[in-house]
Amino acid sequence: MGLLKTFFTNCAYPQGRMGRMMLRFMNFGHAPLTNWGLGFLKFNDQMMMLDIGCGGGATLKRLMKRSVNAKVYGIDISEESVAKARKTNADMLDKQIFIRQGSAESLPYENAVFDIVTAVETVYFWPNLPGCLKEVLRVLKPGGQFAVMVEVIEGDSIWTNVVQGMTAYTPEQLKDMLDKAGFIQTAIHRKKPSYATITGMKA
Numbered sequence: 001m002g003l004l005k006t007f008f009t010n011c012a013y014p015q016g017r018m019g020r021m022m023l024r025f026m027n028f029g030h031a032p033l034t035n036w037g038l039g040f041l042k043f044n045d046q047m048m049m050l051d052i053g054c055g056g057g058a059t060l061k062r063l064m065k066r067s068v069n070a071k072v073y074g075i076d077i078s079e080e081s082v083a084k085a086r087k088t089n090a091d092m093l094d095k096q097i098f099i100r101q102g103s104a105e106s107l108p109y110e111n112a113v114f115d116i117v118t119a120v121e122t123v124y125f126w127p128n129l130p131g132c133l134k135e136v137l138r139v140l141k142p143g144g145q146f147a148v149m150v151e152v153i154e155g156d157s158i159w160t161n162v163v164q165g166m167t168a169y170t171p172e173q174l175k176d177m178l179d180k181a182g183f184i185q186t187a188i189h190r191k192k193p194s195y196a197t198i199t200g201m202k203a
């Protein structure tokens with residue numbers, strides 16, 4: 001595998017030194033998309049929130065800022081991501097921010113515990129995305145909100161060619177999957193040049 005390909009494969013599963021570099025980059029590189037996308041969610045005090053595929057943990061901090069006395073949970077399949085997210089959130093770790101390793105396919109949380117679930121730049125890598133969406137629905141409370149944030153990419157692009165295991169979805173495909181999984185009030189939000197946030201709610 002070429003060096004470039006090896007480097008970008010760390011988007012899907014950050015590992016080792018290159019993974020740590022990628023996580024540092026993503027923590028600030030994804031700020032504009034994340035802050036814009038979080039604007040479509042309604043926040044109250046004391047929310048229970050989960051960020052799936054939390055990477056280096058910056059989204060956990062961003063969620064925390066929007067709800068007083070919140071509890072924010074992060075999960076990521078990569079050990080390197082979990083380590084970095086714990087470091088990023090060291091001040092609140094295991095007090096208000098809880099981070100563990102695991103997959104979107106089988107979330108290690110009880111039914112109906114979260115008010116908000118987010119997924120930033122990660123659904124491209126989830127195996128069996130329709131099954132993962134059912135898992136999100138399971139852990140959301142009735143009335144709970146879900147936001148998927150992506151940079152829209154073409155099916156055959158530089159990204160899908162260099163990042164192993166990456167699947168590009170259009171916002172319409174993602175909305176359709178949310179509808180089929182059972183989310184209600186699903187909507188697509190777009191911002192130039194290529195940002196999309198797909199939102200949905202549990203009935």
Ligand SMILES: C[S@@+](CC[C@H](N)C(=O)[O-])C[C@H]1O[C@@H](n2cnc3c(N)ncnc32)[C@H](O)[C@@H]1O
Pocket residue numbers: 011012013014026027030052053054055056057059075076077078081102103104105119120121122125126127
């Ligand atoms: C491109 S990074 C985005 C990280 C972070 N959300 C951000 O915006 O900076 C994708 C993350 O999704 C994680 N990931 C990939 N597949 C996953 C899965 N099945 N379950 C949970 N996390 C996953 C990767 O380990 C990686 O940390």
